[in-house]
Amino acid sequence: MNELSKDAASRITVDEVGAGQRIDNFLLRMLKGVPKSHVYRILRSGEVRVNRGRVGPKTRLAVGDIVRIPPIRTATRDPTSRTLVERPFKPALLFEDDAVIAVDKPAGLAVHGGSGIALGLIEQLRAARPQARFLELVRRSGVPIEAYRRHTRSILEQLEAPRPAPPERVTSA
Numbered sequence: 417m418n419e420l421s422k423d424a425a426s427r428i429t430v431d432e433v434g435a436g437q438r439i440d441n442f443l444l445r446m447l448k449g450v451p452k453s454h455v456y457r458i459l460r461s462g463e464v465r466v467n468r469g470r471v472g473p474k475t476r477l478a479v480g481d482i483v484r485i486p487p488i489r490t491a492t493r494d495p496t497s498r499t500l501v502e503r504p505f506k507p508a509l510l511f512e513d514d515a516v517i518a519v520d521k522p523a524g525l526a527v528h529g530g531s532g533i534a535l536g537l538i539e540q541l542r543a544a545r546p547q548a549r550f551l552e553l554v555r556r557s558g559v560p561i562e563a564y565r566r567h568t569r570s571i572l573e574q575l576e577a578p579r580p581a582p583p584e585r586v587t588s589a
Contacts, residue, residue, distance in 0.1 A: 420446065422489045430481040433550050436566065439466060440473035442483070450488055458486055507541070510559060515568045517541070517551075518561050527556045538562070 420426045434442050443455045443464065462470040463486040466477065477483070508520035521527070521537055529536040535543075537560060542551050554561040554572045563569035 420485060420488065422487050424487055426485045426487075428483045428485065430477045430479055430483060432479055433566065434477050435479045436570075437477055438473065439464065439471055439475045439477060439483070442477055443485070446485070447488060454488075458488070507537075507544075515565060516554070516561055516563050516572070518559050521560050527553065527560060 428446070430442075434445075437445075440455065440459060443459070444450075444452060447455060456473060458464050459471070459473050464471065465484040466475060466481050468482075468484075508522075509517065510520050511518040519537065519541070526533045526536040527538060529539045538551070538553055541562060542548070545551060548564055550566060551562050551564060552566070552569050554563050554569050555576060561572065563572060
């Protein structure tokens with residue numbers, strides 16, 4: 417991943433991880449620490465460009481697209497601030513292959529961090545597997561399932577989506 421500059425515009429070539437992703441979500445992933453409102457402002461003003469053209473937030477990226485990101489200051493943590501004490505995380509794995517991982521989440525452990533919860537299941541799995549570039553939650557109820565690839569996640573989400581009821585058959589008597 418290219419380092420983003422706060423002095424000059426950065427150009428990033430989209431790889432298979434960002435392919436099919438909306439530009440707004442791509443930027444939110446790349447610009448950690450930048451407020452969401454700022455990301456949408458630079459999109460609306462035309463400062464973000466894909467293949468030298470202005471784009472809206474709903475634009476989908478493809479492999480090989482070149483995204484121009486304007487100079488942006490990202491938030492950095494104060495080194496004197498409180499740091500989290502890392503605890504070894506050994507989840508009970510129910511299933512794991514090169515596409516998905518199913519975890520037996522202990523009771524009381526949050527799935528996501530935030531609002532007073534420093535580390536959730538997802539953050540701990542990402543810290544325990546730094547080689548996994550993309551690790552996203554597919555299902556949070558029951559047995560939490562995480563996907564290692566965006567394509568796998570979208571397929572599993574489609575399988576879990578509620579299906580419409582079949583049309584009622586009308587018979588004449």
